[in-house]
Amino acid sequence: MSDIDLILAILIPTLIILLLIAGVIIVIFIANRQRIQQEVKMAQMEVGYEKELRAVESEVQEQVMQNISRELHDNIGQLLTFIHLQLERHKMDAPEQVAELKSIDDTLSTTIQQVKLLGRSLNNDMLEHHGLLKGIEQEVVRLKQLKQYAIVFEHDEMEPTLNKDQRLMAFRIFQEVINNALKHSRAKEIKIDMRGNAAFRLSVTDNGKGFNLEKMMGSAGGMGLRNIIKRANLAGFQSNIDAVEGKGCTFTLEHKGI
Amino acid sequence: MKLVLLNMFLSCCAETFGYVFRNNNTWFYNIYIIVNILSWFGVFYVLEQRYAKAVVVTAIVYATLWAGYVIKDGINVLANLPMVYGSAIILVFYFMLLLAIFRFYNGNISRHPLLWVCIATLLYYGCSMPMFILLNYVIRERYELGIHIYKINLFFSIIHSFLLAYSFYLARKPHNIQFLKQPYVRH
Numbered sequence: 001m002s003d004i005d006l007i008l009a010i011l012i013p014t015l016i017i018l019l020l021i022a023g024v025i026i027v028i029f030i031a032n033r034q035r036i037q038q039e040v041k042m043a044q045m046e047v048g049y050e051k052e053l054r055a056v057e058s059e060v061q062e063q064v065m066q067n068i069s070r071e072l073h074d075n076i077g078q079l080l081t082f083i084h085l086q087l088e089r090h091k092m093d094a095p096e097q098v099a100e101l102k103s104i105d106d107t108l109s110t111t112i113q114q115v116k117l118l119g120r121s122l123n124n125d126m127l128e129h130h131g132l133l134k135g136i137e138q139e140v141v142r143l144k145q146l147k148q149y150a151i152v153f154e155h156d157e158m159e160p161t162l163n164k165d166q167r168l169m170a171f172r173i174f175q176e177v178i179n180n181a182l183k184h185s186r187a188k189e190i191k192i193d194m195r196g197n198a199a200f201r202l203s204v205t206d207n208g209k210g211f212n213l214e215k216m217m218g219s220a221g222g223m224g225l226r227n228i229i230k231r232a233n234l235a236g237f238q239s240n241i242d243a244v245e246g247k248g249c250t251f252t253l254e255h256k257g258i
Numbered sequence: 259m260k261l262v263l264l265n266m267f268l269s270c271c272a273e274t275f276g277y278v279f280r281n282n283n284t285w286f287y288n289i290y291i292i293v294n295i296l297s298w299f300g301v302f303y304v305l306e307q308r309y310a311k312a313v314v315v316t317a318i319v320y321a322t323l324w325a326g327y328v329i330k331d332g333i334n335v336l337a338n339l340p341m342v343y344g345s346a347i348i349l350v351f352y353f354m355l356l357l358a359i360f361r362f363y364n365g366n367i368s369r370h371p372l373l374w375v376c377i378a379t380l381l382y383y384g385c386s387m388p389m390f391i392l393l394n395y396v397i398r399e400r401y402e403l404g405i406h407i408y409k410i411n412l413f414f415s416i417i418h419s420f421l422l423a424y425s426f427y428l429a430r431k432p433h434n435i436q437f438l439k440q441p442y443v444r445h
Contacts, residue, residue: 003403006396013388021380024353028360031336032367037366 047234054234058169062124069122072115080112110145119143121175131159132167136174136194136202141189149182150189160200163256169235169246170253173228174202178253180224181206185249204251213243259429263374267424268293269383284340285333292337295344298379302351304372307359307415309375313351320344336397338390347392371429378421382414 001009008243049214053168087105120126127135133155162170174192178237181187185208194202216222225241232239232253272290276283279436297315303313326341356376365369389410397404 001399003400006392006400006403007407008387010392010410014385014410016379017387019386021377021384024356025377028356029368034359035365240369 005009016063033168050230051234054231058165058172058231061172062168065122066124069119072119072122077112077115077119077231080115082109084112095202110223114142114145117145124171127167127171128164132162133157133159133194134173135167135171136192139178139193143178143182149187151192152190153192155192155194156196158195158197160194160196161198162200162254166235166237166255169231170202170237170255173232173237173239174204174223176228177204181208181249185209187210200255201252202254203250203252205248207248210243210247210249212245213241216243259371259426261297261304262422262425263367265294265297265301266419268297271348282334284336284383288324288328288333288337289340291344292321295320295341295348298383299351299402301375302348302355305355309351309354316347320347336394338394341388341390347385348383349387352376352383356380367427372423374425374428378418378425381421382418386411387393403409 018034086103087108091105094115101136117138121139123133126138137153140151143149143151160167160170178190181190181204185206187206187208189207191205192203192206194200216225228251229239229241236255238254238256240252240254241249242252268284268290273293275286278404281287299313299317299320303310306313321342322344323343327337327340353376359370359373359376360367360375367373389407393404393407396407
């Protein structure tokens with residue numbers, strides 16, 4: 001065997017092996033890239049589907065709330081006003097009973113006021129026309145009128161720059177968080193803080209019984225919270241829950257702005 | 259990765275020893291070869307517990323072959339055929355590992371340190387095989403040419419070291435340790 005033959009006898013198989021290995025590696029890289037692209041596509045489709053589902057859910061929920069709001073205004077509100085008129089007439093007919101009827105009159109007036117505010121809070125027209133700040137202010141007024149909770153609302157005078165859907169979503173999330181604090185955490189004091197416009201931040205802190213976030217998120221009872229977080233994410237918000245058992249909870253909703 | 263690091267350390271020691279004792283160091287290279295190939299078996303054994311028995315059996319067969327060859331030809335003759343046998347087994351093992359990483363790792367495979375360990379090992383042992391098959395013959399018949407041909411091994415050894423260095427670079431982040439421990443868990 002000549003030198004050239006020997007060199008070729010070594011180099012040719014080496015090159016063939018090298019090409020084979022390189023080919024396998026290239027195929028693996030291409031397949032991996034295609035798989036990643038497909039997974040990204042699938043994830044995007046999933047997010048799109050989820051968004052659509054939430055949009056439909058939210059639309060249905062809003063429709064139901066509008067109906068309830070209309071019923072409260074047109075039906076219950078009218079009935080309460082009618083009762084109030086009857087009471088006034090009864091007071092005129094029997095002036096000696098005015099003092100006795102005062103407590104009923106007061107309760108009735110509060111009820112009418114509460115029904116009116118509840119109707120407004122369920123209806124998103126107010127939110128559309130006057131903005132999130134006004135909506136939250138009105139909700140705070142309604143809660144304060146219950147005279148059971150100490151509510152503090154701190155804010156700057158800027159209306160957050162959110163689109164219509166985001167405004168509605170932020171308001172509904174806020175309502176749900178407040179409802180959770182009062183109903184489940186049995187909070188007596190709630191502090192609401194809202195700052196910024198383009199980069200907006202809303203936080204709700206309660207002094208309720210708190211909870212273990214990890215446990216709660218993993219349990220069936222945490223469905224509401226999981227839903228809130230999911231809805232917030234889909235609407236483009238960042239949400240954070242800071243809860244300690246026995247020490248209340250702080251929920252934060254943030255929008256970084258454009 | 260600790261085993262790979264140990265392997266690299268052994269290589270450094272062997273190269274240094276080979277450089278210092280340039281004359282008549284084949285016996286040392288023979289010992290280094292068996293340690294080196296068994297340590298690559300060891301890396302595969304740690305990563306692929308499913309084939310643990312097969313790895314142990316193959317290692318025993320390889321060590322026996324190596325011992326037989328050394329007894330037959332003497333420690334001062336390069337044990338090239340056991341080296342070729344070991345390289346072929348390493349090719350099979352690391353090709354399986356490569357496929358396993360591809361199958362079970364969900365992320366960008368090019369960021370997976372083990373992939374680069376596999377590529378380094380496949381390139382080095384795969385491409386050195388033809389040279390090792392003929393090396394003893396060439397050295398015996400044309401010593402000068404054999405010295406030049408051995409440079410093929412040097413070339414792939416450098417590529418091997420660079421690729422291993424890159425895999426260590428990728429494994430620097432703490433989260434990467436997780437998929438070194440569990441290469442077959444989807445992330």
